[in-house]
Amino acid sequence: MIVTGLHHYALRAGAEIIDECVSFYTSVLNLRIGFRPPFEKRGFWLYAGDQALLQLEVCEHEELGRGAARDRLAFACVNLPVAIRRLEDLGIDYTSNHLVEIDQFQIFLKDPSGLRIELNFSCEKL
Structure with missing residues (x-):
């Protein structure tokens, strides 16, 4: 495996904060709302050009309060x-997912601090 770059950053928060973030990133940084596969939870993928850089997901957990949760660090990878x-x-535990709509294979694991790591492989399958 070779990491080729940062793929995206993901942020989970309550609906009000996510809506404020969408407004902020689209109006201040000129990112645009783009395609997002049909996940169970409401959210947005914000793009710069053809790259989805920021993934925002509504978290229903009340323990977040007004804050937000760092969710995962995602890398673009090959092989x-x-x-x-x-x-x-x-011996590292991981889960995997294939997003058929965008032909991307994902691997999820955790670093020693508990932060989720997402490895993205475009157009690669098992």
């Missing part, structure tokens, strides 16, 4: 089979 073999050789 999916090598990545899976490496994680398995190291």
Whole structure:
């Protein structure tokens, strides 16, 4: 596996904060709302050009209060089979997902601090 760059940043918060963030990022930074696969939770993908840089997701958990939760750090990667073999050789727990709509394979794991890490492989399948 080779990490080729930062893929996106994800932020989860209550509906009011997410709506404020959408307004802020679209009006202040000129990001645009773009395609988002049909996930269960309401949210937005904000794009710069063709790249979805910021993913905003409504979190229904009241414990967030007025704050927001850092959700995950996502990397663009290549060589999916090598990545899976490496994680398995190291005994690292992970889950995976294939977003058919955008032909992207994802691997999710956690770093030692508990932050979720997302590895994205465009047009790669198992």
